[in-house]
Amino acid sequence: MKRTGYGLAALCLLAAASAAPAAAPADAALPEWRYTLRPGDTLIGLAQRYLTRPSDWPRVQRLNSIADPHRLVPGSSLRIPLAWLKQTPAPAVVVAVSGRATATPPGEAARAARVGESLYAGAQLATAADSSVTLRFADGSVLILQPNAQLALDTVSVYAGGGMADTRLRLQQGRAEVGANPRRAPGSRLQIITPSAVAAVRGTRFRVGAEARVTREETLEGAVALDAAGRSVAVDAGRGTWAEQGKPPQPPVALLPAPDASGLPVRLDALPLTFDLPPLPGAVRWIGQIAPDARFEQVLLEKESDAPPLRFADLPDGDYVLRVRAADAQGLQGHDAVHAFTVDARPFPPFPTGPGARVRQATPALQWSAVAGSDAYRLQLARTADFAAPLADVRGAATQWRPPQPLDPGDYYWRVASVAGDDVGPFSAPQRFVFDPLPGAPAVNDAAPAFADGALAMTLPPPPPGLRYELQVSSDAERTRILWQGESRDGALRAAPVAAETVYLAARLVEAGGAAGPFVVRRLDAPPPARWPLLLFLLPFLVP
Numbered sequence: 001m002k003r004t005g006y007g008l009a010a011l012c013l014l015a016a017a018s019a020a021p022a023a024a025p026a027d028a029a030l031p032e033w034r035y036t037l038r039p040g041d042t043l044i045g046l047a048q049r050y051l052t053r054p055s056d057w058p059r060v061q062r063l064n065s066i067a068d069p070h071r072l073v074p075g076s077s078l079r080i081p082l083a084w085l086k087q088t089p090a091p092a093v094v095v096a097v098s099g100r101a102t103a104t105p106p107g108e109a110a111r112a113a114r115v116g117e118s119l120y121a122g123a124q125l126a127t128a129a130d131s132s133v134t135l136r137f138a139d140g141s142v143l144i145l146q147p148n149a150q151l152a153l154d155t156v157s158v159y160a161g162g163g164m165a166d167t168r169l170r171l172q173q174g175r176a177e178v179g180a181n182p183r184r185a186p187g188s189r190l191q192i193i194t195p196s197a198v199a200a201v202r203g204t205r206f207r208v209g210a211e212a213r214v215t216r217e218e219t220l221e222g223a224v225a226l227d228a229a230g231r232s233v234a235v236d237a238g239r240g241t242w243a244e245q246g247k248p249p250q251p252p253v254a255l256l257p258a259p260d261a262s263g264l265p266v267r268l269d270a271l272p273l274t275f276d277l278p279p280l281p282g283a284v285r286w287i288g289q290i291a292p293d294a295r296f297e298q299v300l301l302e303k304e305s306d307a308p309p310l311r312f313a314d315l316p317d318g319d320y321v322l323r324v325r326a327a328d329a330q331g332l333q334g335h336d337a338v339h340a341f342t343v344d345a346r347p348f349p350p351f352p353t354g355p356g357a358r359v360r361q362a363t364p365a366l367q368w369s370a371v372a373g374s375d376a377y378r379l380q381l382a383r384t385a386d387f388a389a390p391l392a393d394v395r396g397a398a399t400q401w402r403p404p405q406p407l408d409p410g411d412y413y414w415r416v417a418s419v420a421g422d423d424v425g426p427f428s429a430p431q432r433f434v435f436d437p438l439p440g441a442p443a444v445n446d447a448a449p450a451f452a453d454g455a456l457a458m459t460l461p462p463p464p465p466g467l468r469y470e471l472q473v474s475s476d477a478e479r480t481r482i483l484w485q486g487e488s489r490d491g492a493l494r495a496a497p498v499a500a501e502t503v504y505l506a507a508r509l510v511e512a513g514g515a516a517g518p519f520v521v522r523r524l525d526a527p528p529p530a531r532w533p534l535l536l537f538l539l540p541f542l543v544p
Contacts, residue, residue, distance in 0.1 A: 033085060033164055035078040043069045046078070050159075052086050059084070082166065085159040090138035091118035092156050092167075096298040099131025099147070125151045127174070132299035139165035139188040142179045147302050149174020154193070164188045175209040177296075180222075196245040197228035206235075207333065213245040216331055218255055240332040256282055256326050256334025264322070264339045269426030271345055275322060276309035283326035286310060287333060294321050294338060315343050347374050347418035349428035350399070359435045360515065362406035366414050368428070370399050374418035378427075381414045385430050395419065407435045439467055439509035439517035449505075449524045455496035456484075456503065456524070462491045463509055470516060472506040473498055477521060479506055500526035 035046070043066070047057035061069050064079055072078075094103070094117050103113040106122035113125060113133050125133055125145055133145045138158050145151050155168035165181075165188040172195065180190045180201045192199040194210035197217070204222025208215065217226050218240035225232050226241055231248035235241050239252040259277050268274075275288065288310040290301040300320070301312045310324065322339045350368035366379065379401050381392040391412075394401060411434055415427040443461055450457045456473060463469055473484040473495045483503065484495040487510075502525050510516040 032079050032081045033159060035080060037072050037074050037076050037078055039074045041072055041074070043072070050080065050086060051084050053084075056084055082159055087157045087159055087166070089120055090156055090158040090165060091120045092123075092135040092137050092143075092153060093118055094133060095136045095142075096132070096134035098133075098298045098300050100128040101131050101133045101145075102126045103133075119153055119156070121153050121156050123153045125153075130301050132302075134297040137165060137167050137190075139167075140182050141165070141167060141188075141190055142182075142297065143169070144177045144297060144299065146175040146177065146299065149176065151176065165190075167191070168193065170194075171208060171210045173210050173212075175207060177205075177207045179205045197226055197243040197249065200225045200227065204237075209331075209333075214242055214331075216240065216242045216333075218333055220335075238335070240330075242330055242332065250330075253328075253330070253332070255332060256280065256328055258335040258337040259283075259286075259324055259326055261322070261324060261337040261339040265341060267342050267344060269344050270349075270429075271314055273312040273315065273343065274309050275311075275324070275339075277324065278308075280326050282328050283334075284329050285327040285331075286324065287327060288312070288322060288324045290315065290320050290322055292318075292320060294340075296321070296323060317343050317346050345426055347371060347420045347423065347425040349426055350374075350377060350416050350418060352414075352416065352428055352431045354400075355433060357433055359407075359412075359433050360438045362435070362437065363402045363404075364407075364433070364435070365400050365402050366416075366431075367400040368416050371418040374420050374425075376419040378417045378419055378424055379414065380416075380427070381412060383410070383412060385413050385432070387413065387415070387430070409435050409437055438515055439464070439511060441518055441520045442469065442507045442509050444505065444507045444520055444522050449526075451498070451500035451526045453496075454499065455494055456498040456505075457495075458493040458505070460488065460491035460493060460507065463489070466512060467509045469493075470508050470510045471495070472519075474504050474506065477504050477523070479504065479521070502526065 043057040043061055047054040047060065060078070060080055094113055094115055097113050097115050101113040102110045103117070103119060104110040104124040105119065127133055127145050127147050127149050129147050131147050135143045137156060150172040152170040152172065154170055155166055158165050167190045169191065170193045176192065178192065181188045190201050192208050194208065194215040196213060197215035199206065199208050199217050201222065201224050204224055205220040206224045207218045207220070215228070217224060217235055219235045219237050221237050223237065224235045226235055226243060226249045228243035229246055229248045233241055233249040233252060235252045238255055240255050241249045241252045243249040259280050261277065264275050277286065286305050286308055288303050289296065289299050290312060291299055300315065303310050303312055319340070319342050322341060323336050325333050325336050327333045348371055350371050352368045354367035355364040376395055376397050377399065378395045379392065380387050380390045381403065382390045392403065411432065413430045413432050415430050417427045418425045447458045447460050460469060469488040469491065471486055471488060471493060472479060472482055475481045475483055483498055502523065504521055505524055506519045506521045508517050508519045
């Protein structure tokens with residue numbers, strides 16, 4: 001049996017055919033083409049049309065046990081080994097490129113892969129992260145080379161004037177998804193050779209992944225033969241297998257079911273794009289891919305995660321399709337869930353910068369960053385996070401806004417969106433703040449001052465819970481000449497030394513954290529000195 005460059009036997013699948021004759025020459029073991037005879041066909045004519053050496057028509061006669069070469073039966077099958085057939089190069093065509101992908105034609109330097117170019121045998125392809133290349137082959141087979149992968153084209157040719165395609169590819173690392181021979185052309189074959197196995201197919205959809213010492217294969221439609229270490233296993237649709245280097249393939253196992261994508265959002269207006277999926281028994285890793293349409297010939301982004309959610313950094317606004325699957329403990333990736341969604345994240349929302357979570361002013365300034373390309377902003381203010389009944393819904397060019405009327409104490413929510421022409425972008429995440437007014441002015445006007453022994457004594461109303469008085473006594477209303485200052489937690493005040501004269505008391509309420517209300521200044525006049533003792537002393541002298 002022929003051995004590959006990796007020391008592996010390549011399995012060649014034959015096209016559907018009628019039963020072989022009882023006696024078959026040694027050539028019958030070779031991969032072969034089956035040709036259906038038509039009226040007027042002759043062995044000499046077919047040999048001239050299809051064989052590399054037309055003089056080999058007697059070998060065809062012997063292989064097919066044909067007694068009379070001049071009497072061929074139309075409709076019957078003629079077997080011809082591939083090695084005898086004319087072979088014509090049939091290059092692979094690059095039909096899609098996403099991200100950074102390089103092509104290296106034989107004898108040339110690596111360069112960026114280009115859509116529409118033809119790649120012949122010997123060419124190599126490589127993809128970077130979040131990149132992919134899609135190839136279409138002569139029989140309509142399509143291969144999508146996934147991110148961080150390397151592929152070499154060993155054989156890309158057709159036999160018998162295009163009647164069948166022979167495609168042999170080496171996947172050196174990474175993963176590829178293949179839709180092989182979709183038209184079911186008889187005789188066409190496709191092989192994916194990895195460092196540890198060979199996958200051979202006729203008409204099917206499958207995935208294959210190559211690592212340094214293990215190959216994984218998942219069959220999505222049809223059947224795939226995986227050959228490694230001299231043994232071959234057939235992998236039917238919905239099953240997968242793996243082969244370690246130097247070991248035969250493992251018995252196929254069922255692939256994980258598709259994740260439940262029914263709860264994923266259909267419209268995303270914020271970055272990063274986030275897709276949260278419910279748990280899936282047996283899943284140890286999650287793989288998500290985004291493409292512009294459900295064909296997935298162009299993979300725009302790919303992410304893997306040990307657990308949901310899957311997050312993708314950025315995409316232009318537009319319509320996309322997410323394909324997500326889970327991998328089991330053996331690394332086999334399961335069935336796909338496909339979800340269509342729309343990105344509408346532009347113009348980007350501004351970044352709120354103020355006023356913070358606690359507001360002490362009744363008309364706080366709501367502030368945000370400017371957004372390049374925006375000519376206006378839309379702001380909403382509400383008492384609830386759902387903005388069902390906005391208190392304000394305004395538009396303007398400034399990057400801040402103040403309520404026109406004082407706010408009532410309590411909770412508030414606000415959000416802002418960018419406006420570019422007629423396009424209003426998504427709102428920023430709701431911002432919450434609490435309007436907690438500063439302490440009010442203390443009631444000091446009803447307290448009676450008392451001057452005695454060079455001190456001032458007063459009893460103010462007890463401050464509200466959690467507050468204290470901050471007090472100053474000065475000789476002027478502007479409080480430029482402070483005579484005494486202190487604080488009181490119960491309202492009692494004793495200021496000394498303070499002469500019995502006109503002074504000014506300034507008082508304000510202060511919170512434990514230091515926030516203070518406004519000062520209230522009250523003038524305190526000392527009472528005039530009592531005159532009755534002097535009159536009593538002088539009274540005897542005043543009486544005649």
